[in-house]
Amino acid sequence: MDIITLIGLVAAFLTTASSIPQVIKTIKLKETRDISFWMWSLLSAGIFLWLIYGISKNDLPIILANGISMFLVLTVLSLKIKYK
């Protein structure tokens, strides 16, 4: 694997994993006042389209990264709606 592909994979891992601390924090705090509802709504729509894009292009890294992100982002959005 060349260095550029490796950088892309680490980048995909970091941006996907970044939602995990927010999920954990929100489950613990049960407070979402400072979190933007519109941010997580736009993010859900965007990641859904990335997933369609990845499936259309049969691109496994894009499908995997956005499939996992979709789950995490919808979790934060649900918690935002629940604890608003």
Next chain:
Amino acid sequence: MDIITLIGLVAAFLTTASSIPQVIKTIKLKETRDISFWMWSLLSAGIFLWLIYGISKNDLPIILANGISMFLVLTVLSLKIKYK
């Protein structure tokens, strides 16, 4: 432009623009307690690597989307540090 490329561009636009409502909300509220510091730190690192990846591959959409995201994400991270 084919439909798959269009879906990718709309996806890139939505995921990039999603940080804007969070920036606006945080500037107005001056409160960041419910926002995860680690989320925005991992996101900054990930987007920085996406930017390196885009520059290495000379891929303008990746450079543009992540260049704008970098600015927005660093703004939220700075506000998180300022108002913690």
